[in-house]
Amino acid sequence: MTDHEIRFFADDAAVRHVGEGLLTRTLPRAEWTHEAHLASCLWLLVERPDIDPERDLRAIISGYNESVGGVNDETQGYHHTITMAYLSAVGGFLQRTDPAMPLADKVNALLAAPEGRRDWPLTSYSRERLFSVAARMDYVVPDLTS
Template sequence: MTDTEFLAAFEDTSLPRYEWTHTAHVRMAFLYLSRLPYAEAEASIVAGIRRFNAAKGNATGYHHTVTVAFARLVAARLDGSDWPAFQAANPDLFSIQKHYSPEVIKSDKARAEFVEPDLETLP
């Protein structure tokens, strides 16, 4: 699926639920951040995930800290490459463990609002 097809399927919520993986989340963030100023991209990411989850009956799946943290990490690493090259060059973007302890990232507060990392700062 091309980037345009992927983003369209995400936006219109036709992307199958089983394809909504962590990699798909990072790809979506990469695409918005590559195309929009940061604040607009972050707003699109947040609204898009909430809309997608609601359409798929996942009322409790959204996690604000994870969403914003990954948006910041992706934005800091944008280098003009395409998605396959970006993904290959940034394998550590597929884990949040070096930034957050399990206690912090699993907290209700982190799910509802952005919480700064307790292990390693974000860009």
């Protein structure tokens, strides 16, 4: 789970491509990677003040999943706790980042940071709790201290 090679973004346009593709539901499913999830989240926070990610990400991601043939139910698709945990982490990361840094550099630094790892939520959640139906469907608080 932690041995994946990070797929960094070449430039700001590549980050915007993912974020805009998510919103317009035109991003090819194969491009909807862990890195794309985090890049889209950061892009929304930095460049789309008209969107409230805490309120809107469920509908945005669920709609995208359905548009590429996915299902959002108790076992697959949108996962609310993971989304909200990463949203909080990305917000915290941005507070520690130079606002003048180019978008792709911010995303790439996030991907290389501890909170950018695929297994990062497991630093605060037991596997059982994080992958429960309750955590997928709604936000559950962490059960591990970090």
